[in-house]
Amino acid sequence: MKPNFSLRLRVFNLNCWGIPYLSKHRADRVKRLGDFLNRESFDLALLEEVWSEQDFQYLRQKLLPTYPAAHYFRSGIIGSGLCVFSKHPIQEFTQHVFTLNGYPYMIHHGDWFCGKAVGLLVLRLGGLVLNAYVTHLHAEYNRQKDIYLAHRVAQAWELAQFIHHTSKKADVVLLCGDLNLHPKDLGCRLLKEWTGLQDAYLETRDFKGPEEGCTMVPQNCYVNRQELEQFPLGIRIDYVLYKAVSGLYISCKTLRTTTGHEPHSGSPLSDHEALMATLCVRHSPPQHNPSPTHGPAERSPLISVLREAWTELDQGMAQGRWWATIAGYVIGLGLLLLALLCALAARGEIREVAVLLWTPSVGLVLAAGAFYLFHVQEAKGLCRARAELQHVLGRAREAQDLGPESQPAGLLGQQEGDRAEEQ
Missing domain, CATH: 1.10.287 (Helix Hairpins)
Incomplete structure (x- = not known):
C-alpha cells in the first residue's frame, strides 16, 4: 500500500421488520428497499429481521446488478433474519449462534425460535482485509423489569469474544446491527470496551438524522408509541461500529439516518431508521496513534x-x-x-x-x-x-x-x- 493510500466505504444498515403475516406492508417495503439500495449503490448493505427467505431471494435478484455478492445467515427454527449484500466479492463467511436467547415458553416474544446470531463476512478491498459483522441481539420488551438482561449481556460478551478471536488477521473491523441496547447499557459498554470498536454516531462530525441519533422515533408510523413513552425523542439501538489496526486510521466522514420516512417515497422502510455511513480508511498521520497504550x-x-x-x-x-x-x-x-x-x-x-x-x-x-x-x-x-x-x-x-x-x-x-x- 502506498503512503497516501485511502479507501472510501459506504455502508447501509437496517432492521427491516420483516415478520411474515404480522409486519405491516412488508411486501411493499421490501420492494422499496430494493429500489433504494439500487439507487444509492452502497459498498455494503447489512440487514436484520429479514425473516422470510423469500424476501431475501427477491432482494437477491433485484439487487444482483448492483450487489453481485450476497449471503443469508440461516439458524434456529425461524432463522437469524440476517443477510448481507456486497458490491465486492466475499472471500469467506461464517456465523456464530448465541448460546442463550430467551425462553422457549415465552412464545409471544419468539426470540428463542429465531436463533439470534452474528454473521461474519471477510472481504478484500484495495489490499485490505475487512471483517464485516452483522448481528441482532435479544429484544428488551420491558425496561423496568427486564427478565432477559442476563441473556443480552451474555450475548454481548459472546459477540465481543467472537469479534476478538476472528479479527486477528483483519485490517479493518466493521460491526452493524440492532443491538437492542441503549448506548449506556451494560452490554453496549462491555462490547465497546473489550473490542475497542468506535461508535460512528459519536465519532462523525457530519451527522444528519433524528436528535441524539435515535433509530426508533415517534415520527415513524410503524413504531409502537407506548414503547417510547419514557423516551419522547426516541431510542438509539442500531449501530455502526468500527476500528482499524495499527498503521491505519479509520474515520466516519458522514452518518445519516432516515427520519421516520424513506427520503424518496416518504413512507418508512421499517419501524427502525436506516443508518448510512461513509467511512474513510487511510494510513495514520505521523502524529496520530490509533492504538494508544492502555495504562x-x-x-x-x-x-x-x-x-x-x-x-x-x-x-x-x-x-x-x-x-x-x-x-x-x-x-x-x-x-x-x-x-x-x-x-x-x-x-x-x-x-x-x-x-x-x-x-x-x-x-x-x-x-x-x-x-x-x-x-x-x-x-x-x-x-x-x-x-x-x-x-x-x-x-x-x-x-x-x-x-x-x-x-x-x-x-x-x-x-x-x-x-x-x-x-
Missing part, C-alpha cells in the same frame, strides 16, 4: 464494566438454578402422584379417577422435565460466560498492577501483538 487509568473503565457484567451474569445464573430447583421439586411431586395413581388403579380403588388423572400428571412431569433441562442449560451457559469474564478480569487487574510497561500486548482486543507473531 492503569485507561484500564479502569474496562475493569469496572467487567465487574458489572460478572455480577449480572452471576445473578442470572443463580436465577436459572433456582428455577431448575423448583422444576426438580415439581418433577418429584409429579412422580409421587403417578406412583400413587398406579397403586390406586392396581388395587381397584377409584380406578376411574386414577385413569382420568394419569394423563395430566404425565404431562406435568414432562413439562417440568423440559423446564428443568432448559434452565440447567441456561445456568451452564451463564456460568461459562461468567468464567470467561472472570479470567479476563483477573488478567486486566494483573496488567493494571504491573503498570503500562509490563502489560501484555494482546489484552483489551489489541491485535498488533498477534499479527506481529504471525508475520
Whole structure:
C-alpha cells in the first residue's frame, strides 16, 4: 500500500421488520428497499429481521446488478433474519449462534425460535482485509423489569469474544446491527470496551438524522408509541461500529439516518431508521496513534464494566438454578402422584379417577422435565460466560498492577501483538 493510500466505504444498515403475516406492508417495503439500495449503490448493505427467505431471494435478484455478492445467515427454527449484500466479492463467511436467547415458553416474544446470531463476512478491498459483522441481539420488551438482561449481556460478551478471536488477521473491523441496547447499557459498554470498536454516531462530525441519533422515533408510523413513552425523542439501538489496526486510521466522514420516512417515497422502510455511513480508511498521520497504550487509568473503565457484567451474569445464573430447583421439586411431586395413581388403579380403588388423572400428571412431569433441562442449560451457559469474564478480569487487574510497561500486548482486543507473531 502506498503512503497516501485511502479507501472510501459506504455502508447501509437496517432492521427491516420483516415478520411474515404480522409486519405491516412488508411486501411493499421490501420492494422499496430494493429500489433504494439500487439507487444509492452502497459498498455494503447489512440487514436484520429479514425473516422470510423469500424476501431475501427477491432482494437477491433485484439487487444482483448492483450487489453481485450476497449471503443469508440461516439458524434456529425461524432463522437469524440476517443477510448481507456486497458490491465486492466475499472471500469467506461464517456465523456464530448465541448460546442463550430467551425462553422457549415465552412464545409471544419468539426470540428463542429465531436463533439470534452474528454473521461474519471477510472481504478484500484495495489490499485490505475487512471483517464485516452483522448481528441482532435479544429484544428488551420491558425496561423496568427486564427478565432477559442476563441473556443480552451474555450475548454481548459472546459477540465481543467472537469479534476478538476472528479479527486477528483483519485490517479493518466493521460491526452493524440492532443491538437492542441503549448506548449506556451494560452490554453496549462491555462490547465497546473489550473490542475497542468506535461508535460512528459519536465519532462523525457530519451527522444528519433524528436528535441524539435515535433509530426508533415517534415520527415513524410503524413504531409502537407506548414503547417510547419514557423516551419522547426516541431510542438509539442500531449501530455502526468500527476500528482499524495499527498503521491505519479509520474515520466516519458522514452518518445519516432516515427520519421516520424513506427520503424518496416518504413512507418508512421499517419501524427502525436506516443508518448510512461513509467511512474513510487511510494510513495514520505521523502524529496520530490509533492504538494508544492502555495504562492503569485507561484500564479502569474496562475493569469496572467487567465487574458489572460478572455480577449480572452471576445473578442470572443463580436465577436459572433456582428455577431448575423448583422444576426438580415439581418433577418429584409429579412422580409421587403417578406412583400413587398406579397403586390406586392396581388395587381397584377409584380406578376411574386414577385413569382420568394419569394423563395430566404425565404431562406435568414432562413439562417440568423440559423446564428443568432448559434452565440447567441456561445456568451452564451463564456460568461459562461468567468464567470467561472472570479470567479476563483477573488478567486486566494483573496488567493494571504491573503498570503500562509490563502489560501484555494482546489484552483489551489489541491485535498488533498477534499479527506481529504471525508475520
